[in-house]
Amino acid sequence: MTLIKSISGIRGTIGGATNDNLTPIDAVKFAAAYGTWLKGYAGKEKLTVVIGRDARLSGEMIQNLVVSTLVGLGIDIVDLDLSTTPTVEIAVPLEKADGGIILTASHNPKQWNALKLLNEKGEFLDAKQGAIILELAEKEDFNFAEVDDLGKITKNDSYIDVHIDEILNLPLVDKDTIRKVGFKVVVDGVNSTGGIAIPKLLKELGVEVVELYCDPTGHFPHNPEPLKEHLKDICELVTKEKADFGIVVDPDVDRLAFISNDGEMFGEEYTLVACADYVLGKTKGNTVSNLSSSRALRDITQKHGGTYEAAAVGEVNVVTKMKANNAVIGGEGNGGIIYPESHYGRDSLVGTALFLMLMAEKGGTVSELRASYPSYFMSKKKIQLTPDLDVDALLVAMHHKYKNEEVSTIDGVKIDFAENWVHLRKSNTEPIIRIYTEAKSQTVADALADRIIGEIKDIAGI
Structure with a gap:
């Protein structure tokens, strides 16, 4: 059993001894450290934090602990309940909130959960901020609110719809262009919140959806990391249904992988390559990915006359370099698309819409598209x-x-x-x-x- 404390948040396995696992005490301590840091960082009396979670089995327990801790600090909560990481990122600035927390262990198996921490822009904290929170958690020097000053909870389950509307309003997304093609797509939502969000988006875009593991029970039907060895079922279903392609997301919907029409993996590294190909064809500019991402993005960027730069691994590092280089699109080779026109966060919904636009305009099959890219x-x-x-x-x-x-x-x-x-x-x-x-x-x-x-x-x- 494991507890990992890092500048990007706290992640651990449920159950076991405190300080060695993500127990209720550890969740409360780290939430209190974040809330205490946020009160100093924001520099104002009354704060608001947006909270959302994926569907994993421990999610409701961890959410109740984190929300109650922040309320005890006098912080108001906007509770999105079942949501996605990019949806919470979008909600923070729309709510004019001071921060956000996503309760998810991303691609990790069901025994894991985590607190991902956001600033007032809906972006991940930097290393310095994360280090302060770790220090506060270690000291456990918290000052909770008096009874008349406790925070209030507002529930809002509409933000996945708001998120979809934001995508439909992007200049490079035209739902009529997509609708005319009549795509048929299989979706593997790994029984988490991607099973809510991705089918909703596709239906708004006029796509016929075949749902596989889209019931958000938190009982992952396979290892939730979207790698080839875990995706036999959707690969078979894509060919059986004669679908145009398949979509796979991780439990919190910030990683996106495609299955080609022939039932083969499109390649998670090529998710970003394809989306960048579409965006760079419409918007001249630069790209950024992390050091562990494919050279294919560099090749595509140079083909469109842009400049490619590599950042250290970690979303906050990629975002920092994207801002410095005025990148029009970027992300990570694990299927994480960051499109600044929407927001600075990995977003499978945005990636899905951009990919559909690329396919609608290019024509042909997904396997033909994959064959057209540099082969790495x-x-x-x-x-x-x-x-x-x-x-x-x-x-x-x-x-x-x-x-x-x-x-x-x-x-x-x-x-x-x-x-x-x-x-x-x-x-x-x-x-x-x-x-x-x-x-x-x-x-x-x-x-x-x-x-x-x-x-x-x-x-x-x-």
Whole structure:
């Protein structure tokens, strides 16, 4: 069982001992730290925080704990209940709120939950702000409100509809263009809130929807990370239904993957590539993704006359670089689309609408679209951390070993070879080292990853 405290929030498994898992006491302590920080940060007496959650089994319990803690601090709550991460991000500025919390462990299995923390813009906190909250949680020096000053709770379950309306009003989204094509799409909502939001959006766009695991019970029917090995059912259903493509999202709907019409994975790395292709074809500009994302985005950006930049892994880092570079679209290679015209957050609903516009205007099949893009293959592997493993020293050793190559150390160690690359980094959310590689064939990408893993183990003596 695990509790991971990081600048991006607190994430852990339900049950067990305090300080080692996400117990009720840990949830209250961290919510109190966030509320205490927010009161100082906002610099005003009365505050409002927007709260939403995915459908996982522990969600209602954690929500009740977090909401009651903030109310005890004198903070008003706008309770969206079942929602999505991007929906909460949109709701914060629309409500003129001072912050927001999304209760979700993203792609992690059902035993996990987490508190994702937002500022008044509906964007994730930066490292400095996150560090202050961690310090406050450690000290447990909280000053709760008197009885007459307790916060109030307002329930508002309309925000998924508001979110969809915001997307339909984007200049690059035209529902009539999409409706005329008559798309048929299979949706795997992994029995979480994507099963509410994505079908609603598609129906508004005139798309015929075949629902798979769209009942938000929180009983995930498969591992909720949208990777090929977990998606056999939707791949089969797309071909059986003769659908144009399939859509898969993670439990909080900020990661988006497509299944091509032939039942094959479109490739989560190519979600951003395709959406950027459409946006850059309409809006000249630059792009940003993280260091672990495919070179294909760089290629597409340059094709459209723009400039590509890489950021450290983490949504807040990508957003910061997007703002600095005036990027018109960006995101992360795990299927996270950030479209500033909407908001600065990964958003599967926005990505779905942009992808439908691309397909409507280009014509042809999704498999043909995928074949038209530069062909890269990624291998994503990991090594479980052990207490005696000095990861920082290991990364320094790998940097030294490849010092004659092009190496970036802004986030772990990324080694760029002429035809491929490898990125080694500690995860912020799980006790693992991630090893990402990319090459022009799957065989080479896998072989490179295995070689690097072997080298790491040799250096570590494991």
